[in-house]
Amino acid sequence: MPKETFFNLPTEKRERIIAVAMQEFKNFEFSQASISRIVKEAGIAKGSFYQYFSGKKDLFSHIIDLAAEKKLDYLKDVQIGSENRDFFELLREVYVAGLKFSRDYPELGEISDNLMKSKDEKFKEEILGTSMQKSDAFLTALLQRGAEQGELKRGLDFGFIAFIMTRVSIALGEYVREKEYSEKNMEKLLGDLIEMLRNGLRA
Amino acid sequence: MPKETFFNLPTEKRERIIAVAMQEFKNFEFSQASISRIVKEAGIAKGSFYQYFSGKKDLFSHIIDLAAEKKLDYLKDVQIGSENRDFFELLREVYVAGLKFSRDYPELGEISDNLMKSKDEKFKEEILGTSMQKSDAFLTALLQRGAEQGELKRGLDFGFIAFIMTRVSIALGEYVREKEYSEKNMEKLLGDLIEMLRNGLRA
Amino acid sequence: MPKETFFNLPTEKRERIIAVAMQEFKNFEFSQASISRIVKEAGIAKGSFYQYFSGKKDLFSHIIDLAAEKKLDYLKDVQIGSENRDFFELLREVYVAGLKFSRDYPELGEISDNLMKSKDEKFKEEILGTSMQKSDAFLTALLQRGAEQGELKRGLDFGFIAFIMTRVSIALGEYVREKEYSEKNMEKLLGDLIEMLRNGLRA
Amino acid sequence: MPKETFFNLPTEKRERIIAVAMQEFKNFEFSQASISRIVKEAGIAKGSFYQYFSGKKDLFSHIIDLAAEKKLDYLKDVQIGSENRDFFELLREVYVAGLKFSRDYPELGEISDNLMKSKDEKFKEEILGTSMQKSDAFLTALLQRGAEQGELKRGLDFGFIAFIMTRVSIALGEYVREKEYSEKNMEKLLGDLIEMLRNGLRA
DNA sequence: AATGAATGAGCTTTCATTCAT
DNA sequence: TATGAATGAAAGCTCATTCAT
Numbered sequence: 001m002p003k004e005t006f007f008n009l010p011t012e013k014r015e016r017i018i019a020v021a022m023q024e025f026k027n028f029e030f031s032q033a034s035i036s037r038i039v040k041e042a043g044i045a046k047g048s049f050y051q052y053f054s055g056k057k058d059l060f061s062h063i064i065d066l067a068a069e070k071k072l073d074y075l076k077d078v079q080i081g082s083e084n085r086d087f088f089e090l091l092r093e094v095y096v097a098g099l100k101f102s103r104d105y106p107e108l109g110e111i112s113d114n115l116m117k118s119k120d121e122k123f124k125e126e127i128l129g130t131s132m133q134k135s136d137a138f139l140t141a142l143l144q145r146g147a148e149q150g151e152l153k154r155g156l157d158f159g160f161i162a163f164i165m166t167r168v169s170i171a172l173g174e175y176v177r178e179k180e181y182s183e184k185n186m187e188k189l190l191g192d193l194i195e196m197l198r199n200g201l202r203a
Numbered sequence: 204m205p206k207e208t209f210f211n212l213p214t215e216k217r218e219r220i221i222a223v224a225m226q227e228f229k230n231f232e233f234s235q236a237s238i239s240r241i242v243k244e245a246g247i248a249k250g251s252f253y254q255y256f257s258g259k260k261d262l263f264s265h266i267i268d269l270a271a272e273k274k275l276d277y278l279k280d281v282q283i284g285s286e287n288r289d290f291f292e293l294l295r296e297v298y299v300a301g302l303k304f305s306r307d308y309p310e311l312g313e314i315s316d317n318l319m320k321s322k323d324e325k326f327k328e329e330i331l332g333t334s335m336q337k338s339d340a341f342l343t344a345l346l347q348r349g350a351e352q353g354e355l356k357r358g359l360d361f362g363f364i365a366f367i368m369t370r371v372s373i374a375l376g377e378y379v380r381e382k383e384y385s386e387k388n389m390e391k392l393l394g395d396l397i398e399m400l401r402n403g404l405r406a
Numbered sequence: 407m408p409k410e411t412f413f414n415l416p417t418e419k420r421e422r423i424i425a426v427a428m429q430e431f432k433n434f435e436f437s438q439a440s441i442s443r444i445v446k447e448a449g450i451a452k453g454s455f456y457q458y459f460s461g462k463k464d465l466f467s468h469i470i471d472l473a474a475e476k477k478l479d480y481l482k483d484v485q486i487g488s489e490n491r492d493f494f495e496l497l498r499e500v501y502v503a504g505l506k507f508s509r510d511y512p513e514l515g516e517i518s519d520n521l522m523k524s525k526d527e528k529f530k531e532e533i534l535g536t537s538m539q540k541s542d543a544f545l546t547a548l549l550q551r552g553a554e555q556g557e558l559k560r561g562l563d564f565g566f567i568a569f570i571m572t573r574v575s576i577a578l579g580e581y582v583r584e585k586e587y588s589e590k591n592m593e594k595l596l597g598d599l600i601e602m603l604r605n606g607l608r609a
Numbered sequence: 610m611p612k613e614t615f616f617n618l619p620t621e622k623r624e625r626i627i628a629v630a631m632q633e634f635k636n637f638e639f640s641q642a643s644i645s646r647i648v649k650e651a652g653i654a655k656g657s658f659y660q661y662f663s664g665k666k667d668l669f670s671h672i673i674d675l676a677a678e679k680k681l682d683y684l685k686d687v688q689i690g691s692e693n694r695d696f697f698e699l700l701r702e703v704y705v706a707g708l709k710f711s712r713d714y715p716e717l718g719e720i721s722d723n724l725m726k727s728k729d730e731k732f733k734e735e736i737l738g739t740s741m742q743k744s745d746a747f748l749t750a751l752l753q754r755g756a757e758q759g760e761l762k763r764g765l766d767f768g769f770i771a772f773i774m775t776r777v778s779i780a781l782g783e784y785v786r787e788k789e790y791s792e793k794n795m796e797k798l799l800g801d802l803i804e805m806l807r808n809g810l811r812a
Numbered sequence: 813a814a815t816g817a818a819t820g821a822g823c824t825t826t827c828a829t830t831c832a833t
Numbered sequence: 834t835a836t837g838a839a840t841g842a843a844a845g846c847t848c849a850t851t852c853a854t
């Protein structure tokens with residue numbers, strides 16, 4: 001967590017720092033990201049940086065938190081609770097939320113995707129804390145409900161399906177960022193994907 | 204390419220060095236992997252290392268070559284050429300090959316998967332050379348053939364499907380490494396996956 | 407060029423570093439001169455050195471710049487422009503300037519002389535830039551003027567004479583540094599030399 | 610001194626090694642000259658090199674000895690002893706000897722000149738042994754005789770004149786190597802130089 | 813005598829973090 | 834709070850020399 005001093009900063013400065021840091025973490029993986037470059041680019045003193053954050057990890061962690069927060073905003077729109085929702089329709093909305101997030105915050109999207117793909121599990125858990133498990137749990141619960149409502153084939157390994165779905169979701173974001181897909185094409189893509197999953201997984 | 208001296212080494216020593224290096228590259232990304240640690244662990248002098256390899260990149264590159272070589276061994280078993288092969292059966296064999304490789308050489312699997320996921324495109328291409336394009340081309344050709352034989356739904360975005368399939372293949376390997384799946388469960392898993400794809404993508 | 411940080415240093419520290427570096431470059435040629443030794447001797451951290459200079463070459467280059475600057479100070483006293491100057495008298499003054507520089511800054515003298523004698527032409531030009539050509543051009547121009555004013559024998563190979571004169575000038579500096587000549591002896595020496603050149607070269 | 614094994618080598622091999630080493634020491638100063646490069650170029654094993662020589666210094670020293678030997682051959686032709694020789698004529702012959710040596714053995718010439726100009730006096734003396742003093746003594750003796758025969762101006766600092774003459778001799782060799790002077794131009798050059806010295810130094 | 817692998821001290825350089833003002 | 838200089842462990846790499854066969 002950033003120190004109190006960081007939050008006392010004028011908004012403009014605080015946001016400038018975050019914007020620069022986001023660029024850096026988008027372009028380089030954690031170990032290659034350079035504090036020197038960040039402070040230089042942001043126009044602040046090195047010492048100041050350490051007044052705001054306890055270190056590189058702290059800054060990175062904060063940015064991941066921001067990403068999670070933003071993403072959650074989009075996911076909130078997905079009305080899971082409402083009854084009688086078709087499972088695949090729900091899944092579609094979850095993917096749409098992810099895609100919109102990726103479109104509106106491409107840097108945050110890329111950064112958090114990269115973290116997801118990181119090999120250093122210890123580091124990952126250190127940064128993500130419990131939110132990774134939460135995300136997994138969310139998907140599994142979704143699948144569980146789908147199964148209970150008889151929408152999903154029996155005998156599927158939900159853990160594995162959830163694992164794959166997460167990867168596919170990440171891949172979606174990457175593909176969109178890479179290809180700079182139009183809104184319309186995106187919908188077509190998603191339609192095909194959901195259709196494939198529906199045909200593949202339904203009871 | 205390692206220098207001749209490396210290949211002249213007694214097998215035991217050569218393999219020890221590779222084993223240690225594999226561990227290192229499994230645990231750390233390229234930039235964080237340490238030659239000092241490797242030579243210490245392998246019990247050789249630093250100078251010796253540089254008699255064998257021209258540098259860190261050379262060693263890494265060699266390990267990736269080993270991985271490609273081993274993986275190719277498994278892929279050779281896949282009989283693509285034979286006529287009348289069902290597309291999804293073929294895909295299944297390709298995934299099986301990947302899974303076997305991942306099971307038999309988990310370190311190599313992890314290392315090459317991680318390289319695939321690296322964001323440093325220049326580095327990636329430097330190490331992988333053309334084999335990345337080859338792999339993409341292979342999948343696209345497979346899909347193309349499937350389409351021509353009328354096995355695949357019309358109107359699919361092959362680029363995207365190939366993209367997803369690669370990711371899924373990598374995810375498969377990861378899942379297997381993580382869970383230390385039994386042979387039997389693996390087959391079940393794969394069966395479900397292929398079934399899903401078949402139902403989702405067939406004409 | 408040293409970084410700004412170097413020039414912001416307290417004078418004492420800055421001069422200590424330069425003094426130590428001068429000793430090092432006096433005693434060892436560039437490739438053998440050791441940054442490790444310099445920072446140890448100067449009592450600064452290795453990292454600090456790289457805050458001040460971009461590398462070994464930068465430091466060396468700066469010292470050569472200092473030498474050039476100091477030497478120029480002495481050469482400024484030589485009134486070349488004024489009319490009716492006897493060529494040999496002018497040459498004498500140029501040599502005197504060199505000698506005074508050598509006496510007052512023996513280390514700088516030795517370092518720059520050694521650079522002049524280096525066989526690595528690429529390196530030399532990298533460090534000296536155009537000032538080497540300038541120096542040659544200066545001498546040739548001097549000779550040219552001498553010839554036009556009818557002070558020099560006809561048919562001399564000016565290129566060769568200039569070549570020799572440069573060497574003699576360097577030799578003078580070396581001799582003086584080696585022998586720690588008194589002011590008086592120096593004048594006598596120089597008088598003889600100029601006399602020799604005058605008798606040898608005049609029309 | 611090379612070890613006995615070196616002198617037991619077949620002539621062809623011995624000479625090949627020396628030729629390669631000469632090239633290396635011509636192109637690089639001692640510290641930059643590389644044993645690895647030499648053995649590779651000469652086609653011998655590294656271990657073999659150390660059977661022939663005790664180290665890099667030993668090889669270099671041997672080459673300098675060869676140079677001294679060759680140069681002495683040329684100097685032997687100079688008939689110092691004979692009575693009534695004009696001092697400057699004698700000097701001319703000494704220079705001619707040097708020039709011929711430079712022309713016939715340009716590598717050896719360059720190598721020994723570079724050593725002469727080296728800054729590391731300790732190293733120089735270690736390599737040259739007493740021959741440097743001998744050379745100085747030779748010149749001083751020459752001047753002495755010239756003075757006694759009344760050919761030289763009184764009151765000259767012989768040490769200094771000898772110092773300069775050595776430098777001029779070296780410069781001559783360099784100039785010739787650089788410009789690839791024709792035999793004829795060389796004579797003209799030398800004529801001018803001697804004339805200059807004669808006019809400058811005679812009684 | 814010939815070989816070439818093995819050695820390790822030493823090099824320059826980097827960079828997150830700490831310190832002093 | 835803001836600053837930017839100071840730090841030093843650690844990195845990749847080189848190369849003359851030694852060693853074992």
